[in-house]
Amino acid sequence: MVIKDLSTKDRNKIVQFLLANLKNGKPRYGAMKEAVALFNSSQRTVTRLWAAAKKQKEKGDEIFLASHKPGAARRKSVSVDIELIQSLELHKRSTIRRLAVGINQSKSTVWRWVNKGLIRAHSNAIKPDLTAPNKLMRLRFSLEALEFDRIMLALKFKAMDNTIHIDEKWFYITNAAHRFYLTQAEGDPHRTCKSKTFIKKVMFVCSGGKPVSVFRLKP
Structure with a gap:
């Protein structure tokens, strides 16, 4: 059985065996096959180890081949600046x-x-910029909703029992572009309109108020 992942010790043993069997600066004939059989490795692995050792030798560095097993050398994590x-x-x-x-x-x-979660994604929408008259109207509306409680001697909001709030909501009946998920046997939906500006709008009007309790007097 061929060992796929050699340890650092085995790698350097193979290199030392080849260095001990040099002839004219190269491993003698048959030394590679002997290293394959002796260390239970493959011809490709032995050739690759010798090429790496040869580069280190040419640079004048100390010949040392470290193991590259999974998990042996992990990439350093980069911290967030x-x-x-x-x-x-x-x-x-x-x-x-x-x-x-x-x-x-x-x-x-x-x-x-x-x-x-070290950094977060945020979807930002443009907010309306209130003018001075708008701010004054909002302040006036808030002040008109206050009343003075003579018993508690404090300001409080009105009960608004006789107040009804009305609001409207506009939306398009369909979108100009829409995504659908269809089966392979279905055809593409066909939607037509004169222009994007001619898409019909729908309006909802809603009113809301505080419910009034009704008390019945017993006879």
């Missing part, structure tokens, strides 16, 4: 690709940070 991320402008952090380029990291590293 919070200050570097915060220093980037928001438009450079709109996608994982842009963020990875901005902090000089790989996309997979940034994706792992997102999965671990």
